[in-house]
Amino acid sequence: MTSRTPKATAPPRTPSSPRDRYREQTRAEIKQTALAQLAEGGVEAVALTRIAKAMGLSGPALYRYFAGRDELLSALIRDAYDDAAAAVETARQSCAGRPAAVQLTALADAFRAWALAQPHRYLLIAGSPVAGYQAPPDTVDRARGALGPFVGVLATSPRPAAESGADAPLIAEMSAWAAATPAVREWAARYTGAEASPEAVATGLAGALLAWAQVHGTVSLEVTGQFTGMGHDPAALLHAQTEALAERFRLARE
Amino acid sequence: MTSRTPKATAPPRTPSSPRDRYREQTRAEIKQTALAQLAEGGVEAVALTRIAKAMGLSGPALYRYFAGRDELLSALIRDAYDDAAAAVETARQSCAGRPAAVQLTALADAFRAWALAQPHRYLLIAGSPVAGYQAPPDTVDRARGALGPFVGVLATSPRPAAESGADAPLIAEMSAWAAATPAVREWAARYTGAEASPEAVATGLAGALLAWAQVHGTVSLEVTGQFTGMGHDPAALLHAQTEALAERFRLARE
DNA sequence: TGTACATCAGTGAACGCGCGTTCACTGATGTAC
DNA sequence: TGTACATCAGTGAACGCGCGTTCACTGATGTAC
Numbered sequence: 001m002t003s004r005t006p007k008a009t010a011p012p013r014t015p016s017s018p019r020d021r022y023r024e025q026t027r028a029e030i031k032q033t034a035l036a037q038l039a040e041g042g043v044e045a046v047a048l049t050r051i052a053k054a055m056g057l058s059g060p061a062l063y064r065y066f067a068g069r070d071e072l073l074s075a076l077i078r079d080a081y082d083d084a085a086a087a088v089e090t091a092r093q094s095c096a097g098r099p100a101a102v103q104l105t106a107l108a109d110a111f112r113a114w115a116l117a118q119p120h121r122y123l124l125i126a127g128s129p130v131a132g133y134q135a136p137p138d139t140v141d142r143a144r145g146a147l148g149p150f151v152g153v154l155a156t157s158p159r160p161a162a163e164s165g166a167d168a169p170l171i172a173e174m175s176a177w178a179a180a181t182p183a184v185r186e187w188a189a190r191y192t193g194a195e196a197s198p199e200a201v202a203t204g205l206a207g208a209l210l211a212w213a214q215v216h217g218t219v220s221l222e223v224t225g226q227f228t229g230m231g232h233d234p235a236a237l238l239h240a241q242t243e244a245l246a247e248r249f250r251l252a253r254e
Numbered sequence: 255m256t257s258r259t260p261k262a263t264a265p266p267r268t269p270s271s272p273r274d275r276y277r278e279q280t281r282a283e284i285k286q287t288a289l290a291q292l293a294e295g296g297v298e299a300v301a302l303t304r305i306a307k308a309m310g311l312s313g314p315a316l317y318r319y320f321a322g323r324d325e326l327l328s329a330l331i332r333d334a335y336d337d338a339a340a341a342v343e344t345a346r347q348s349c350a351g352r353p354a355a356v357q358l359t360a361l362a363d364a365f366r367a368w369a370l371a372q373p374h375r376y377l378l379i380a381g382s383p384v385a386g387y388q389a390p391p392d393t394v395d396r397a398r399g400a401l402g403p404f405v406g407v408l409a410t411s412p413r414p415a416a417e418s419g420a421d422a423p424l425i426a427e428m429s430a431w432a433a434a435t436p437a438v439r440e441w442a443a444r445y446t447g448a449e450a451s452p453e454a455v456a457t458g459l460a461g462a463l464l465a466w467a468q469v470h471g472t473v474s475l476e477v478t479g480q481f482t483g484m485g486h487d488p489a490a491l492l493h494a495q496t497e498a499l500a501e502r503f504r505l506a507r508e
Numbered sequence: 509t510g511t512a513c514a515t516c517a518g519t520g521a522a523c524g525c526g527c528g529t530t531c532a533c534t535g536a537t538g539t540a541c
Numbered sequence: 542t543g544t545a546c547a548t549c550a551g552t553g554a555a556c557g558c559g560c561g562t563t564c565a566c567t568g569a570t571g572t573a574c
Contacts, residue, residue, distance in 0.1 A: 170491060
């Protein structure tokens with residue numbers, strides 16, 4: 001590493017300096033152009049050379065802003081995770097105080113709406129892993145971003161849902177996981193409230209996992225077009241899932 | 255199109271002729287080599303030039319067997335759909351006569367096992383659509399292949415599950431779809447039996463759709479590694495889904 | 509059984525393409541004294 | 542306020558690479574009479 005190496009990875013020291021502001025602006029424009037290519041032709045269509053051309057720059061100029069193609073993809077993936085999580089979080093705040101069953105449907109609908117509005121970004125984080133791309137460690141945590149609000153909603157179950165039997169093993173696993181991992185307890189507490197009992201938290205985690213799998217499954221089939229030729233409204237399918245889950249976890253309806 | 259054009263798309267007229275048998279064998283070897291590359295580096299790693307090299311052939315030789323890269327991909331996708339459907343169908347036959355709830359879990363487990371055994375093939379049909387690739391019309395029907403056995407199992411619900419309310423809209427949609435589309439009725443009848451009532455068929459279709467979304471969601475999250483760092487057994491999550499669905503559709507347990 | 513012909517598998521050279529990335533550089537912008 | 546220097550954005554040429562696909566061809570295998 002000589003001193004000529006561009007400091008693509010180094011964070012700006014003074015974020016408000018005019019040069020750094022310009023820098024951030026260009027970075028954003030690069031990502032935006034990349035997203036346009038992603039929308040058109042998928043991940044493989046995201047090419048530094050073409051991004052540069054679209055922006056009226058020469059190819060090597062982009063190396064001032066990203067160390068390479070992988071770092072650009074990492075940024076896009078990070079953004080997508082955060083954006084999806086923000087969409088769900090916004091929905092949670094808009095329906096705070098309403099019955100839990102209503103909140104569950106609202107969260108699921110918010111996630112679906114986000115995915116349908118930008119299928120390419122959804123597929124970037126939920127579809128096939130990008131070939132030859134190694135996810136940085138911090139994206140592992142980020143992937144759980146959209147899950148938090150679901151934990152909060154499903155932890156409100158008045159009685160432990162475990163008594164039905166089917167969910168007991170899963171709840172037990174979540175209970176052990178939360179007990180063993182302080183970071184998970186903290187994270188869950190942000191959504192359940194600090195006063196929630198360990199049982200409620202474990203129930204919330206298990207329910208969120210079930211909800212996540214159901215919502216992701218439904219939305220993913222819809223986004224990838226696998227419902228083509230089938231006579232149903234995808235929204236009705238999603239609602240059947242959330243309704244049943246609400247019933248199963250005895251979420252408040254009124 | 256001159257007469258020199260290779261008849262890559264034309265089916266062999268006499269499948270038992272020695273030349274045609276050799277031809278089929280080479281076609282199979284090409285696909286097998288392509289699958290190895292798919293497993294290593296994803297769809298983008300499937301390249302005619304490299305397949306040829308791996309087989310000890312020159313690149314253009316492959317054009318005797320496939321009209322181009324897209325046709326090869328189509329063949330791989332078709333095979334994957336058929337193979338997945340066969341895995342589920344085999345499971346159905348092995349557990350015929352057992353309680354419906356048991357069958358549902360067996361089908362789900364079979365699908366999961368198939369996907370885990372060959373994640374790349376699963377992602378080929380269930381992950382992000384291949385960029386720039388246009389699916390031939392016949393794959394749309396093939397995509398429903400693994401769904402049939404689920405229809406059969408879930409149509410055995412003794413009472414219409416619609417009474418719970420949550421599933422009523424979906425069942426109504428399936429009912430209308432089956433009523434309007436003879437091909438769907440025929441297809442469903444292969445699994446429900448011809449004597450099944452329209453209500454049972456509609457219930458089976460709705461249940462199968464729910465099961466499909468749940469299984470796909472769970473398996474897809476597992477295959478793409480999104481459960482990394484979470485303290486649960488993916489199989490337990492899948493079983494919680496099928497158990498609850500069996501309860502909801504009142505499937506026989508004994 | 510032999511001969512003439514048609515079919516087919518496979519080759520090697522060549523096409524144009526776009527890609528990620530490195531390198532040495534120019535000129536503009538900011539900073540320290 | 543002016544001057545000397547450091548930092549940074551961006552350029553143009555070049556690298557090697559692998560890709561899909563076309564083309565005119567050679568030689569082996571099958572087929573009709």
